[in-house]
Every structure is written in structure tokens, then in C-alpha cells.
Amino acid sequence: MTHIAVNRSRARRYIPGMTRSPTAQVWRSAELWRSAELWRYEVRHCGQVTLVLPVLSAASVAGAVLVAGPAWQDLFAGTLFPVFAAFAVAAVAGSEPAPELQTSVACPYWTTMARRLAVSGAAVTAGAVLLVVVLAVAATGHDPMWTFARAWCSAMFLGGVAAAAGARLRSVSGASTVVLAAWLGQLFVLGRLLHSPASELAVPLVAAATLVAMALRRWNTTERLAVASPGRAATS
DSSP: OOOOOOOOOGOOOOOOTTTOOOHHHHHHHHHHHHHHHHHHHHHHHHHHHHHHHHHHHHHHHHHHHHHGGGGGGHHHHIIIIHHHHHHHHHHHHOOOOGGGGGGGGGSSSHHHHHHHHHHHHHHHHHHHHHHHHHEEEEEESHHHHHHHHHHHHHHHHHHHHHEEEEEEEOOOHHHHHHHHHHHHHHHIIIIOOOOOOHHHHHHHHHHHHHHHHHHHHHHHHHHHHHOHHHHHHOOO
């Protein structure tokens, strides 16, 4: 029989079907990240929206480029695909209704969210690859690798915005609203400041890494507050 115990103390946490062991030995083990069963669970938890939306966005943008003509490729692929793909990240980052419950399991909350962000990031990358493959097969006359790099870097930036907003607001709609605001800022402000191709790729990636780090730190803080003071974590 499987026994599940819920404890706020890190030293007394259980994993279903396992005997008690120090938490550090559980979540710091590399086996936790190599577990295929765990990754399958995270994929199921992310849901169909997270997995399908980037691919559907890529297909829709590719279809729009083929209909409108090659002259619209940079605009559609570099601006429309990233914002729709970022909504998939927002659906993951803001969908946890009760993060305080994550303190009852051996794996820290921030590592759980890091795996879910990795799943959503993989879905966004798959969408970008599909987009560039369709455009390359269609022979639109534009460099497919530049299209991929620009679309992917922009999607990573907006995905980082979604992660940071979701960690702070705990709301999918709130995170999506922030993504839209960041997309407009990127389109009308940041795009006018970045003139070289290298800066168009490097700046969004650095910003994305910074925002994801901020989100993970926020989730780690939420867990520590929940362990120390449940009431304070619920309102933080």
C-alpha cells in the first residue's frame, strides 16, 4: 500500500511509495531530472494548450506568409508568432492555483516550475522549427535561419516576461496581459533601439534569462515563506 504524508518540515517529507529520506538527497539528485515518468507528468500537467498553441501559431503564421507574400515574412514570423507562443508559457507560469501546497512534497516548488518552463520552452522551439521548415520548403526567398533566430529569440523574451509575470501575479490572464504590453513595447520601442542583427538576438536572450531567473527566485521565495509562515505566503 502506498502511504502519503504531508509535512511542512523539509526533513520529514515523503514521496509516495518511498521511505523517508533527507530532502537534499531527493531534490538535488540528478535522477530527479532524468526521470522519464516525472517528465511525462509535467507534460500532462502543462496541458494541451501549452503543447499545441505554439505549433498552431507557427502553422497559422506560415499560412499567412504564403498567402500575403514573402514581403510579410519578417513581420509575421518575427512579431506575430512570438506573442502567440508566449501565451503558452503564461498558461504554465500562472496556472498553479495553490502554490503553498507544493511545500508538502520533497521537490522544491521552483524546480517543479523550472521543469514546466522547460516543457513550454521546448514546445515554443518546436513551433519555431516548424515555422522555418514550412517557409524554407515554400522557398520565399528569405534566409530561413535568420527568420528562425529572430522568431525564437523574440519568443524566448516574451516567454520570460510571461514567466516573471505569472510568478508575481499567479494569474494566466494577468500574465497574458503583461505579455501583450511587453510585445507592444518590443515592437514600437525596443525594435527602434536595436539596429544591428547581433543586438536583435542577444538583447532578447539576455532579458529572457534574467526574467526566468527572477521568476524562479520568486517561486523559491514563495516556498520559503510558506514553510515559515503560511499566512504570509498566501498573501505575498
